[in-house]
Amino acid sequence: MKTAYIMQKEIKESILTPKGFLWYILTSIILSILSYLFLTNSELSLLDQGQMLYMIMNFITALGILIGLVFGADAFAGEIERGTLEALFLSPASKMEIAMGKLGAAISNWGIIFAISLPYLFVVGKGGQNVLTGIVYLLILGTLLAITFSAFSMGLSARIKSMKNSLIISFFMFLLAGAPIFLSAALRRTWFGRILDLINPFADAINTFDSVVIDSQGFSYQAGRVAIICGYTLLSLWFLKRSVSGLEM
Amino acid sequence: MKKSSLLLSTIFLAILVNYVPASAASRVAVSIDPPSVQANMGDKITYTGTITNNSGKAIDNVIAYISLANVTQGKEAPMDLEDWSANKAIKVDAIPPHGTYEGKWPMRLIDSGSYVAYITVVDKNDNIPISSMMSHLEIKRILRLNPNNVLPVALGEPVLIGIVFMVIAFKRRSRVK
Missing domain, CATH: 1.20.5 (Single alpha-helices involved in coiled-coils or other helix-helix interfaces)
Incomplete structure (x- = not known):
């Protein structure tokens, strides 16, 4: 109940504000440009429908992670810097309830991004293969990744108590997670690339999207990667719990 | 005149009789199926390569891979098969004497034009790589505009x-x- 109240308060303060809403306008503008280019540019439109859907899904996932990281970095360090954490701690809610409320708000944010992206996904994937399955996977894996990265960033924010520093570290983590995008296909096939692909939750997600949407492979192919992502989610929640319980004024 | 024609004919005949194609001389032969394909952009097709061991001895560690060349006029070039999702080489551990191995190469057709596909088999004990006949591939342009x-x-x-x-x-x- 208290968690729900904190979550509602966070959503009102961070998401349902004109400034918070700018994220969503920008998200929809970027998605509009991308999908328009995919479907009208003669070079890009040579791509298979599944390939276009896969690329849009990767972009939406990355965007969800990025926004989750920013929300997470602000969660405790931002409250400390604004001098509002003391008042929050004086409320009847426990530290963990506060953390869960803030995490809930971050996940709601991902939910809004996912809802915004739905019309684009349907338009880009129209007539293509595995559109609905791909969208279900995006919802599940995107939510798990949003929890993972937001919880990690929130834990970091509670430990470091500096928004700037926790944001910088979170961005480094984001770049590390996005490393597969920068590596060539040949490099990804080396033992190092394969290990990096396997232990990296973001790479696991994009490889799952590839496998589901483009290669039409079933859940048995995805189980291992989904399990790794679930493992990271639990690990980051544990990290958040440890970080918040040690948080002192 | 007659003498020289006779001599030339004899030489030509001798060359013809002695000429043995690489695939026949080799203990490995490879074929590609289907021999020709007509499809649309975005379609997925599968090439099947059959590797036959013609010798009485088992062969091991043979590598087979598919190649695709664009033969459209003005666009002649070998294709990077990574984009076509068919870049995987197949390593065949062993083929028994006079046995066969069937490999499959699924391919997503991402661009239009005239192409030829062929499968090459590399045996480390043989200096000559063996290639199949060429399969002609015609891809019709479909723009998703x-x-x-x-x-x-x-x-x-x-x-x-x-x-x-x-x-x-x-x-x-x-x-x-």
Whole structure:
């Protein structure tokens, strides 16, 4: 109940504000440009429908992670810097309830991004293969990744108590997670690339999207990667719990 | 004149009799199926390569891979099969004497034009790589240009979110007042 109240308060303060809403306008503008280019540019439109859907899904996932990281970095360090954490701690809610409320708000944010992206996904994937399955996977894996990265960033924010520093570290983590995008296909096939692909939750997600949407492979192919992502989610929640319980004024 | 014609014919015949194609001389032979394909862009096809061990001894560690060359006039070039999702080479551990191995190469057709596909087998004990006959591939151009579908969403959604944004801003302002 208290968690729900904190979550509602966070959503009102961070998401349902004109400034918070700018994220969503920008998200929809970027998605509009991308999908328009995919479907009208003669070079890009040579791509298979599944390939276009896969690329849009990767972009939406990355965007969800990025926004989750920013929300997470602000969660405790931002409250400390604004001098509002003391008042929050004086409320009847426990530290963990506060953390869960803030995490809930971050996940709601991902939910809004996912809802915004739905019309684009349907338009880009129209007539293509595995559109609905791909969208279900995006919802599940995107939510798990949003929890993972937001919880990690929130834990970091509670430990470091500096928004700037926790944001910088979170961005480094984001770049590390996005490393597969920068590596060539040949490099990804080396033992190092394969290990990096396997232990990296973001790479696991994009490889799952590839496998589901483009290669039409079933859940048995995805189980291992989904399990790794679930493992990271639990690990980051544990990290958040440890970080918040040690948080002192 | 007759003598020289006879001599030339004899030489030609001798060359013809002695000429043995590489695939026949080799203990490995490879074939590709289907021999020709007509498809549309975006379709998925599968090439099947059959590797036959013609010798009485088992062969091991043979590598087989598919190649694709664009033969459209003015666009002649070998293709990077990574984009066509068919870049995987197959390593065959062993083929028994006079046995066969069947490999499959699924391929997504991402561009139009005339192509030839062939499968090559590399045996480390043989200096000559063995290639199959060429399979002719004709891909019809299909452009997925549908701006009419994307435009309402691409223009409408940012506008819709903008309206919600303005409503929130207006409500906030009136609450402050």
